[in-house]
Amino acid sequence: MGCRCYCSGMSLADKAIARIRELILSGDLPPGSRLPPEQRLAADLGLSRNLMREAVKALVLARVLEIRRGDGTYVTSLEPAILLEGLGSAVELLRADTQLELTEVRRLFEPIATAVAAARISAAELGEVHRHLEAMQAAKDDVELLNRHDAAFHRAVLAATGNQTLASLLEGISSRTVRARVWRGLVDDAVADRTLAEHQAIYDALAAGDPTLAQAVALVHVSTTERWLRDHLAESDERS
Numbered sequence: 001m002g003c004r005c006y007c008s009g010m011s012l013a014d015k016a017i018a019r020i021r022e023l024i025l026s027g028d029l030p031p032g033s034r035l036p037p038e039q040r041l042a043a044d045l046g047l048s049r050n051l052m053r054e055a056v057k058a059l060v061l062a063r064v065l066e067i068r069r070g071d072g073t074y075v076t077s078l079e080p081a082i083l084l085e086g087l088g089s090a091v092e093l094l095r096a097d098t099q100l101e102l103t104e105v106r107r108l109f110e111p112i113a114t115a116v117a118a119a120r121i122s123a124a125e126l127g128e129v130h131r132h133l134e135a136m137q138a139a140k141d142d143v144e145l146l147n148r149h150d151a152a153f154h155r156a157v158l159a160a161t162g163n164q165t166l167a168s169l170l171e172g173i174s175s176r177t178v179r180a181r182v183w184r185g186l187v188d189d190a191v192a193d194r195t196l197a198e199h200q201a202i203y204d205a206l207a208a209g210d211p212t213l214a215q216a217v218a219l220v221h222v223s224t225t226e227r228w229l230r231d232h233l234a235e236s237d238e239r240s
Contacts, residue, residue, distance in 0.1 A: 016055035
């Protein structure tokens with residue numbers, strides 16, 4: 001197993017992580033493969049066993065490796081849904097102004113993703129979107145349930161793109177906290193019906209298989225969320 005030289009500015013732990021990543025990228029440790037015994041891998045890479053353990057722990061947290069108790073350490077499938085799984089948890093910790101930036105990112109990507117979904121969606125996938133739309137309409141006075149089905153509605157739309165990376169990325173940046181705050185505010189402001197109508201418009205565009213319309217109505221919907229969040233952040237700043 002050969003390794004490249006690494007920048008002297010990197011910490012020893014970073015170098016250990018980089019060397020294992022290099023083995024994965026080179027194909028020496030492909031997705032699903034089991035790592036060699038710790039002592040052997042440490043010796044092959046010229047690392048101490050303590051550094052090796054530290055590197056493995058970091059890569060487990062990053063979803064690159066997984067430890068199977070009693071069996072060993074394996075490279076994960078490296079699918080986008082796994083590697084980007086931790087993004088949502090990080091997003092939840094962002095400050096309110098940064099969450100607004102994420103909403104802007106969502107406005108850039110989600111309308112295009114919805115257009116792709118309109119061109120590719122199957123009857124079964126469309127049925128899943130419709131199921132969550134109906135659940136949202138039935139739960140419009142229950143903010144918690146409404147929020148749950150709202151997230152599931154958009155997840156179903158993104159799944160219909162057939163693009164795991166795009167779906168995982170957008171799922172990660174769609175903060176559950178922001179969604180909950182927005183829905184609570186919309187219900188309090190008595191404009192939840194309008195937002196539900198926007199979801200209906202997205203479904204109708206998907207059902208019609210019209211990518212241009214789907215992109216347009218998704219843009220309107222995400223812009224509504226962004227506008228609400230921007231206005232309420234401004235009100236909070238004025239009060240503080």
